[in-house]
Amino acid sequence: FAYGRQTGGIDQISLTIKPGEKLGIVGASGAGKSTLVALLLRLYEPEQGKILIDGVDSSTVTQESLRRNIGMVTQETAMFNRSxxxxxxxxxxxxxxxxxxxxxxxxxxxxxxxxxxxxxxxxxxxxxxxxxxxxxxxxxxxxxxxxxxxxxxxxxxxxxxxxxx
Incomplete structure (x- = not known):
């Protein structure tokens, strides 16, 4: 995935994460960590390849279903003026x-x-x-x-x- 550019972005990556397994992805600023998260959440579609979750291509399920199955904590968290x-x-x-x-x-x-x-x-x-x-x-x-x-x-x-x- 290269945001439509010819170079840069994420190239040739394959990850298998087993249920219950913890994975930390570290790297320099701009290395693609947040892009991987955006691809997982389907904020972007992969330009090549696919993302499988429990063997199911994430592009075949609704974003609502996908996000219902993902808990997310980011640096800039969403808070509401509620209790x-x-x-x-x-x-x-x-x-x-x-x-x-x-x-x-x-x-x-x-x-x-x-x-x-x-x-x-x-x-x-x-x-x-x-x-x-x-x-x-x-x-x-x-x-x-x-x-x-x-x-x-x-x-x-x-x-x-x-x-x-």
Whole structure:
């Protein structure tokens, strides 16, 4: 994949990742790490070759189905001006309060969430995070996003430059 250019991009790569296996991809800035993630999420279609997930060509399934099976934490995480609870529940809206707290604990977010207070006096999991999570540090935003991904419990978890947390 070369973004339509003649040179550069990702060329001649083959990965086999077994269920339960963890894989870290490291490299210099511009080496293609985020491009691999974008291809996995079908933000781009491969110019050659294919991406198989459990033996199924990812281009044959809907993006909705694909994304339902992938949990994602990025450097720039999406936060909503809603409560900490709602931001975590976005991963699985039908989860119980106990499941939300367990996910936050696994993501090491529970303690700082309990200390949150917004301008209207809402505290803890009820505190609103501000537009794009502006009231949180980068690491705290990533921990909320990680709790969301843990709660979602998707078969594939992608951490794309999620290093602050």
């Amino acid at each position: 900490a609870r709602d931001n975590i529940l976005y991963g699985r809206p039908d989860a119980t309060e106990a499941e939300v707290i367990a996910a936050a604990q696994r993501a090491e977010a529970h303690e700082f969430i309990q200390e949150l207070e917004d301008h209207k006096g809402r505290r803890g999991y009820d505190a609103h995070l501000g537009e794009r999570g502006v009231k949180l540090s980068g690491g705290q935003r990533q921990r909320i996003a990680l709790a969301r991904a843990i709660l979602k419990d998707a078969p594939i978890l992608v951490l794309d430059e999620a290093t602050s947390a």
